[in-house]
Amino acid sequence: MSNSPLVNYTKLSPNHSGKRNHVIDTITIHCMAGNASVETCGALFANPSRKASSNYGIGSDGRIALYVDEANRSWCSSSSSNDNRAITIEVANNGGAPDWPVSNKAYAALLDLVTDICKRNGIKKLVWSTNKNDRINHKNGCNMTIHRDFSNKSCPGDYLYNRHGQIAAEVNKRLEGEEEVDIAKLISEMTNEQAYQLMQKAELHAKTLDEPAWSKNEGHWAKATKAGIVDGSSPERPMKRDEVIAVLGRKNLI
Numbered sequence: 001m002s003n004s005p006l007v008n009y010t011k012l013s014p015n016h017s018g019k020r021n022h023v024i025d026t027i028t029i030h031c032m033a034g035n036a037s038v039e040t041c042g043a044l045f046a047n048p049s050r051k052a053s054s055n056y057g058i059g060s061d062g063r064i065a066l067y068v069d070e071a072n073r074s075w076c077s078s079s080s081s082n083d084n085r086a087i088t089i090e091v092a093n094n095g096g097a098p099d100w101p102v103s104n105k106a107y108a109a110l111l112d113l114v115t116d117i118c119k120r121n122g123i124k125k126l127v128w129s130t131n132k133n134d135r136i137n138h139k140n141g142c143n144m145t146i147h148r149d150f151s152n153k154s155c156p157g158d159y160l161y162n163r164h165g166q167i168a169a170e171v172n173k174r175l176e177g178e179e180e181v182d183i184a185k186l187i188s189e190m191t192n193e194q195a196y197q198l199m200q201k202a203e204l205h206a207k208t209l210d211e212p213a214w215s216k217n218e219g220h221w222a223k224a225t226k227a228g229i230v231d232g233s234s235p236e237r238p239m240k241r242d243e244v245i246a247v248l249g250r251k252n253l254i
């Protein structure tokens, strides 16, 4: 279990339940309902009598704070079962109710942070639904919940609520873009015929490469081409046996 490397400020809160009882498979984005800096929000969560916290906070300047280790259950969404499985994120607002908008910097940082959380926790895809029943029951892979689902609150505000689909789409685009090709697996599954084709393709590519500067400086390749010892195609590939024999033959060495 790790925390995000994107964190700029850490102020660990005593307001949490210790280790989670569920794997992280959900994201819950909140709004601060105010324009608190990550330091101000951290100071509020540092107060035990507030009995509130979140895993992360994002300020309007785009800085990201860690308040509760990802390994621990934060006190954020008015739902024990949700906060045991969700990473909770409080985002500062640069405007008021009912929209509670967030700054472009905060929004950009939110996309970066959510992408990072998904990657590190093996969440392959974000699934949003405008249907509360889908969200709270995690139907059809739905893995984004909101505070409104568990309490009579306006959180996360209309601005972020209306962008949840867009957040999922953007994060998914980034997650898909980084799907890695496992070259070792690919090669081990290849037939010998396919491997040979791959080598031939690599040789065709090598043929298109220019003669390297050191070879041009020495001038031997140009001389050999002129003398008809080689055919003049690029020296940037290994010589096949028939070609070696041809060279020797042209010099009357066999």
Ligand SMILES: [Zn+2]
Pocket: 030, 031, 076, 077, 147, 155, 156
């Ligand atoms: Zn909230």
